[in-house]
Amino acid sequence: MIKPFITRxxxxxxxxxxxxxxxxxxxxxxxxxxxxxLMNAIPAFREVSIAHFLSKPIWNxxxxxxxxxxxxxxxxxxxxxxxxxxxxxxxxxxxxxAYLSDVASPRVREIAKPAVEILAGIPxxxxxxxxxxxxxxxxxxxxxxxxxxNALNGSILLAVMALPTIISLSEDALTSVPRSYEEASLxxxxxxxxxxxxxxxxxxxxxxxxxxxxxxxxxIGETMTVLMATGNAAEFPHSFLGPVKTMTSxxxxxxxxVAYYTTxxxxxxxxxxxxxxxxFIINLISDIIFHKHTRLQ
Amino acid sequence: MANNIRxxxxxxxxxxxxxxxxxxxxxxxxxxxxxAIIGPSGCGKSTFIRLLNRMNELVPNSKLEGVxxxxxxxxxxxxxxxxxxxxxxxxxxxKPNPFPKSIFENIAYGLKVNGQKDKGLIEQRVILSLKKxxxxxxxxxxxxxxxxxxxxxxQQRLCIARCLAIEPEVILFDEPCAxxxxxxxxxxxxxxxxxxxxxxxxxxxxxMQQAARVSDFTGFFYMGELIEFDKxxxxxxxxxxxxxxxxxxxRFG
Ligand SMILES: Nc1ncnc2c1ncn2[C@@H]1O[C@H](COP(=O)(O)OP(=O)(O)O)[C@@H](O)[C@H]1O
Ligand SMILES: [Mg+2]
Numbered sequence: 001m002i003k004p005f006i007t008r009x010x011x012x013x014x015x016x017x018x019x020x021x022x023x024x025x026x027x028x029x030x031x032x033x034x035x036x037x038l039m040n041a042i043p044a045f046r047e048v049s050i051a052h053f054l055s056k057p058i059w060n061x062x063x064x065x066x067x068x069x070x071x072x073x074x075x076x077x078x079x080x081x082x083x084x085x086x087x088x089x090x091x092x093x094x095x096x097x098a099y100l101s102d103v104a105s106p107r108v109r110e111i112a113k114p115a116v117e118i119l120a121g122i123p124x125x126x127x128x129x130x131x132x133x134x135x136x137x138x139x140x141x142x143x144x145x146x147x148x149x150n151a152l153n154g155s156i157l158l159a160v161m162a163l164p165t166i167i168s169l170s171e172d173a174l175t176s177v178p179r180s181y182e183e184a185s186l187x188x189x190x191x192x193x194x195x196x197x198x199x200x201x202x203x204x205x206x207x208x209x210x211x212x213x214x215x216x217x218x219x220i221g222e223t224m225t226v227l228m229a230t231g232n233a234a235e236f237p238h239s240f241l242g243p244v245k246t247m248t249s250x251x252x253x254x255x256x257x258v259a260y261y262t263t264x265x266x267x268x269x270x271x272x273x274x275x276x277x278x279x280f281i282i283n284l285i286s287d288i289i290f291h292k293h294t295r296l297q
Numbered sequence: 298m299a300n301n302i303r304x305x306x307x308x309x310x311x312x313x314x315x316x317x318x319x320x321x322x323x324x325x326x327x328x329x330x331x332x333a334i335i336g337p338s339g340c341g342k343s344t345f346i347r348l349l350n351r352m353n354e355l356v357p358n359s360k361l362e363g364v365x366x367x368x369x370x371x372x373x374x375x376x377x378x379x380x381x382x383x384x385x386x387x388x389x390x391x392k393p394n395p396f397p398k399s400i401f402e403n404i405a406y407g408l409k410v411n412g413q414k415d416k417g418l419i420e421q422r423v424i425l426s427l428k429k430x431x432x433x434x435x436x437x438x439x440x441x442x443x444x445x446x447x448x449x450x451x452q453q454r455l456c457i458a459r460c461l462a463i464e465p466e467v468i469l470f471d472e473p474c475a476x477x478x479x480x481x482x483x484x485x486x487x488x489x490x491x492x493x494x495x496x497x498x499x500x501x502x503x504x505m506q507q508a509a510r511v512s513d514f515t516g517f518f519y520m521g522e523l524i525e526f527d528k529x530x531x532x533x534x535x536x537x538x539x540x541x542x543x544x545x546x547x548r549f550g
Binding site for chain 1: 396
């Protein structure tokens with residue numbers, strides 16, 4: 001037998017290296033983004049203190065005499081639309097997932113599952129459009145507000161965008177609950193809904209929680225939709241029916257107009273850094289929950 | 298034994314998709330007796346027993362023909378809700394399948410889904426069921442521990458207790474000892490003999506000694522057909538069919 005040029009052992013080493021390199025590249029990109037944000041954020045604090053940034057309730061970089069760079073208005077705005085969207089999306093998402101995994105007939109499921117996936121693929125600008133021409137006028141009619149471009153509108157749209165993630169991951173979690181639990185419950189005279197709510201959802205809880213966290217990550221980082229639908233008033237938000245300007249909107253709107261290498265310019269990177277850290281933490285938590293979940297299966 | 302007939306299968310055919318798994322099964326299940334279903338693996342024992350509480354209608358594309366009745370009424374009759382039927386006809390599965398909840402919650406579950414809200418009554422019934430299932434002494438100090446921490450044999454007795462708590466009239470056992478050690482097996486067998494006084498029992502087993510020990514009637518299934526059905530002593534001493542004889546003497550299976 002002729003010895004092959006690359007032995008099996010070498011081959012495996014090569015493959016191993018290939019995947020290792022891939023992993024390294026991904027980590028490097030992540031670290032690179034973080035560094036870029038950090039390097040550009042640091043100069044922001046030459047003229048303005050970190051305490052000012054974190055505590056001032058006003059974001060007004062264009063003020064003639066004394067510009068203020070308070071993070072709070074946009075942080076609160078982002079949290080408002082995110083929490084608002086979760087309040088809508090979590091019950092609806094889990095309910096839909098439970099319906100699809102346990103109650104729907106196979107035919108309904110066949111139609112609904114691809115529909116959910118298509119929903120995930122709708123460009124955010126189209127969703128924002130719906131916010132302006134559909135959700136806005138409806139809110140305006142119902143509440144008597146001026147144009148319906150407000151935090152509530154953003155919440156509803158973000159809920160629509162977080163739903164596919166929540167539905168499909170929760171459904172996966174419900175489907176992976178051992179069938180024997182379901183059979184035990186039904187054999188005790190529980191109805192299907194009782195079985196889903198009392199046995200399957202608790203058993204799938206960590207997977208569902210991870211799904212909600214990912215949906216949240218999606219909502220907080222979403223830009224175009226909230227930019228279009230929330231009115232973007234640079235004031236401290238006081239109600240869901242008032243306009244808000246989120247962190248993402250602020251960056252998207254102002255970075256295009258700001259003079260380069262000014263404090264305002266660097267401040268926008270500081271906002272981006274905060275956003276990056278928040279989404280990173282959310283994803284990390286959902287990842288940890290998710291892995292705990294799969295290990296228990 | 299002058300027993301009343303409790304459940305009845307008449308000319309039952311059952312299909313998974315286009316595969317016919319049961320062929321023309323006609324069988325009576327007597328009140329307050331233990332009926333054993335024996336036969337080689339894959340002959341349709343589980344399929345048959347799962348028809349009796351309508352568990353198999355959850356399988357997509359399955360089809361039932363013929364009539365299965367309880368107290369003279371078809372179990373698929375218009376007004377017969379599967380949920381009501383399953384309250385009357387309980388089931389214990391082959392592999393112990395307690396919920397990932399506490400011992401107490403496992404038993405209380407059946408009561409709660411059946412609308413019982415009285416906490417005191419639930420507690421009473423949990424204790425009573427554990428006693429009936431001969432598990433009380435082993436778990437009385439840790440009712441709020443996870444059921445998953447019990448041994449396999451204890452888990453199976455917990456499943457029996459859970460089933461008893463909703464006070465069924467018929468209990469179906471699908472190879473309840475298949476995954477248990479000999480000591481747990483003998484405990485469960487003793488329990489079944491005890492339960493016979495109050496319940497109608499159907500037990501699937503591929504353990505011939507077990508069938509002989511616990512049952513009053515035995516049906517031998519082979520390739521989806523009921524080859525022979527009679528009093529257990531007759532099946533085990535004077536079987537009429539050559540195939541039954543071959544099976545119980547261990548010549549195949
Ligand atoms: N859910 C199912 N779908 C399709 N075929 C099944 C299903 N369950 C059992 N079968 C088939 O039906 C036959 C009888 O199975 P089963 O009733 O489990 O036999 P036993 O309990 O006697 O071992 C087997 O051939 C099995 O493969
Ligand atoms: Mg079986």
